[in-house]
Amino acid sequence: MLVDDKITEYLAKAAAGTAVPGGGSVAALNAALAAGLTEMVANLTVGKKGYEAVEEDMKDLAGQAAQLRSTLTAAIDQDAEAYTEVMAAYKLSKATDEETAARKQKIQEAIKQAALVPLEVARNALAVIDLAGRAIRKGNKNAASDGAVAAMNARTAALAALYNVRINLSSIEDDAFVEELAQEVKVLQNQVAAKENEALAYVQI
């Protein structure tokens, strides 16, 4: 599992340019880091003098961010696995017409999955930007800059993940599937910059 790698090992694998971790895995790492930093702000607020009024809100926020960190950390490997499945499908035999048809179907199924994983990462990254913005506005002022870093990492995650969805859509032959996902990609893509700006409006970074 990539998430069991030491920080140094993951960075070295990314640098090497081997098949995994690729852009989708790095997108998920960015989003998981963003969720973790959002939790940090909430955890540095709970129990602090002067923040009694937002105590329950911050506990709720920490819980939501922790859930997203868990989901997004899992996606670091899910994206790599989806990519590995695509590569495996391409290697299937096409000695007969039947095998060729079966191989084609496997490839298409694998690429659909490779599009769905980063789409979910993008959705969750946008949810993290919203949580980071709430943490910046209401949480411990001394930790607001960590919320800003969260928003920036989540923006990077969302754009990187949506790019990976688009790349995979270009190889999918199911037009209805492509159209549905392309539509959602467009909607999400249009939200990224605005959401980041909104989160960063309350902090000087």
Place this chain on the structure above:
Amino acid sequence: MLVDDKITEYLAKAAAGTAVPGGGSVAALNAALAAGLTEMVANLTVGKKGYEAVEEDMKDLAGQAAQLRSTLTAAIDQDAEAYTEVMAAYKLSKATDEETAARKQKIQEAIKQAALVPLEVARNALAVIDLAGRAIRKGNKNAASDGAVAAMNARTAALAALYNVRINLSSIEDDAFVEELAQEVKVLQNQVAAKENEALAYVQI
């Protein structure tokens, strides 16, 4: 060492809101990831058909990015250590006038170091944005999006690191030191957005 942590462990520590890793360490991680992704683009270009003309340039770029990855990975812990030193200095005895004076000097020295570490991270993060831009323009077109993610992670790193310099400067009493660093912070801060925009101008992310 934080860099020997598994990805999951580092994220959990960040989320917990304990003293380390703090914002400066996360800034260094962002920059190290950016350097790794820049290397990835260069390594995915070297030896590829159609990119013979930039082969030497990409080898040089990979080498520079590898050096920066190494330096920036070390900074993940150096920032945490500098913060730990500040905390340790604050805990020194002030039972006598002599001890109080010695403690004050130790605190000031430690905070200066805690400002210098993220300043160096910011300088190196800006160097990574330039390398990422070069990788995007000249490198393997299929990996350009990884260069874009590198530029975004380096932008996050630079802004987060410069914020940590500013925070530490506010506690330093050596006016000449503060003025010199504040001046450099201002210069670097003004370059971040422009450099990121320049790098991203050549890729659709």
